[in-house]
Amino acid sequence: MSSKLWGGRFSGKIDPLMEQFNASLRFDQRLWKADIVGSQAYAGALARARLLTEAEAAQIVEGLGQVAEEWASGAFVVAEGDEDIHTANERRLTELIGPVAGKLHTGRSRNDQVATDVRLWLRDQIAVLDDHLRDLIATAAERAAAEIEVLMPGYTHMQPAQPVRWSHWLLSHAWAWRRDADRLEELAVRVDVMPLGSGALAGNPFGIDRAALANDLGFGAISPNSMDAVSDRDFVAEFLFWAALMMLHLSRFAEDLIIYSSREFGFVTLADAYSTGSSLMPQKKNPDALELLRGKSGRVVGHLTGLMTMLKGLPSTYNKDLQEDKEPLFDAVDSLAGALQIAHGVLTTLTIHPAHMTLALAPEMLATDLADYLVRRGVPFREAHHVAGAAVKMAEVQGVPLAELTLEDLQTLHSHFDGDVLAVWDFGHSVEQRDAAGGTSRRAVLAQVDALRAWLAA
Ligand code: ARG
Numbered sequence: 419m420s421s422k423l424w425g426g427r428f429s430g431k432i433d434p435l436m437e438q439f440n441a442s443l444r445f446d447q448r449l450w451k452a453d454i455v456g457s458q459a460y461a462g463a464l465a466r467a468r469l470l471t472e473a474e475a476a477q478i479v480e481g482l483g484q485v486a487e488e489w490a491s492g493a494f495v496v497a498e499g500d501e502d503i504h505t506a507n508e509r510r511l512t513e514l515i516g517p518v519a520g521k522l523h524t525g526r527s528r529n530d531q532v533a534t535d536v537r538l539w540l541r542d543q544i545a546v547l548d549d550h551l552r553d554l555i556a557t558a559a560e561r562a563a564a565e566i567e568v569l570m571p572g573y574t575h576m577q578p579a580q581p582v583r584w585s586h587w588l589l590s591h592a593w594a595w596r597r598d599a600d601r602l603e604e605l606a607v608r609v610d611v612m613p614l615g616s617g618a619l620a621g622n623p624f625g626i627d628r629a630a631l632a633n634d635l636g637f638g639a640i641s642p643n644s645m646d647a648v649s650d651r652d653f654v655a656e657f658l659f660w661a662a663l664m665m666l667h668l669s670r671f672a673e674d675l676i677i678y679s680s681r682e683f684g685f686v687t688l689a690d691a692y693s694t695g696s697s698l699m700p701q702k703k704n705p706d707a708l709e710l711l712r713g714k715s716g717r718v719v720g721h722l723t724g725l726m727t728m729l730k731g732l733p734s735t736y737n738k739d740l741q742e743d744k745e746p747l748f749d750a751v752d753s754l755a756g757a758l759q760i761a762h763g764v765l766t767t768l769t770i771h772p773a774h775m776t777l778a779l780a781p782e783m784l785a786t787d788l789a790d791y792l793v794r795r796g797v798p799f800r801e802a803h804h805v806a807g808a809a810v811k812m813a814e815v816q817g818v819p820l821a822e823l824t825l826e827d828l829q830t831l832h833s834h835f836d837g838d839v840l841a842v843w844d845f846g847h848s849v850e851q852r853d854a855a856g857g858t859s860r861r862a863v864l865a866q867v868d869a870l871r872a873w874l875a876a
Contacts (some may be wrong), residue, residue: 619648
């Protein structure tokens with residue numbers, strides 16, 4: 419008899435290359451703990467259904483505990499023919515406790531087993547990623563509070579647009595991350611569904627109490643249809659979409675900081691801990707951490723695309739294609755765990771240069787405020803915009819900064835200009851005007867900080 423778990427009907431030998439091609443243990447051994455926990459719970463369910471005696475169940479649970487210890491200590495020896503984590507664990511269990519191990523798989527298939535294992539595993543990973551993400555958001559909120567006085571140019575089209583608080587820029591990223599956290603917490607509910615007890619596709623024939631089993635495994639729900647349960651990888655696709663979008667957000671944050679850390683901007687300096695030098699140019703300090711955040715976003719988007727393409731044409735229930743769900747998922751989890759912690763480290767250790775930011779503020783960025791001044795005196799905005807544009811042009815022609823036009827100059831453009839117009843040429847005054855909710859005034863930014871703090875505390 420073949421030693422394969424499914425060897426009963428086979429007589430020919432497998433091509434060794436096919437054996438390798440088919441094997442997933444190399445990567446799915448990461449699921450060892452989930453697989454053991456799932457099997458121990460399943461043994462309990464079999465005992466409740468009287469398919470195992472209490473003694474047999476105890477023997478299996480204990481034997482699986484020993485297998486787990488071997489994985490944990492690194493003592494587990496992979497044997498030839500261990501195709502995946504499920505067969506490896508069962509093979510080892512059989513060696514340890516003998517033929518009673520052969521009762522564990524009663525009514526179960528690797529199809530419901532693997533779907534359960536991946537969900538159990540991902541559930542734990544999501545909790546870790548959520549913690550990392552919350553750390554990042556908390557740091558952004560606290561820096562925003564501490565550095566509330568710092569002003570910088572805000573850009574559109576990468577052109578200087580209007581002054582903003584540095585904190586407002588920082589929180590603009592924090593809010594994207596906050597949506598990522600919401601999304602992760604929402605999708606976690608859909609990961610938290612137990613397929614076990616679905617069998618290969620048609621269901622479990624032995625009256626397993628799936629609700630009790632789900633309770634033992636801490637699942638929030640059981641899958642309602644066995645055919646769907648063994649083929650559903652929506653939770654992987656959804657997680658990968660989350661991961662891809664999260665990486666996109668980190669990438670855009672990184673891109674801003676790469677620009678701001680360039681010599682030409684000089685707004686921020688990255689800590690040595692997150693930079694590297696050049697092997698050729700002694701003066702270089704490169705923002706590698708940020709470039710890798712940007713660069714790694716590509717592979718995660720690729721994983722989402724790869725998985726969805728793999729799923730697209732699958733007929734109902736389990737097909738071996740589904741084994742290809744794991745490597746992209748594992749790599750995405752690893753990439754995100756790394757990226758979130760690196761982003762957090764970068765932000766925690768970043769030095770800002772408020773004086774350089776101030777130097778980059780040009781009076782032209784207050785042209786809108788000049789128009790707003792007229793608006794407050796009853797001039798229609800379209801007309802006021804035109805007048806402010808004419809002022810910019812006049813300053814250009816005179817070769818002076820916009821703020822150095824005299825009151826008389828301005829009055830040739832519009833009669834509503836008065837002595838108090840000079841108050842417009844103040845960047846602090848400008849940001850304080852943007853006081854509606856969500857704006858860059860001190861009060862409006864601190865309200866954002868408070869909202870994030872409250873969310874973090876809840
Ligand atoms: N290693 C397989 C996977 O990851 C386990 C399920 C195998 N099921 C089967 N019918 N061959 O999908």
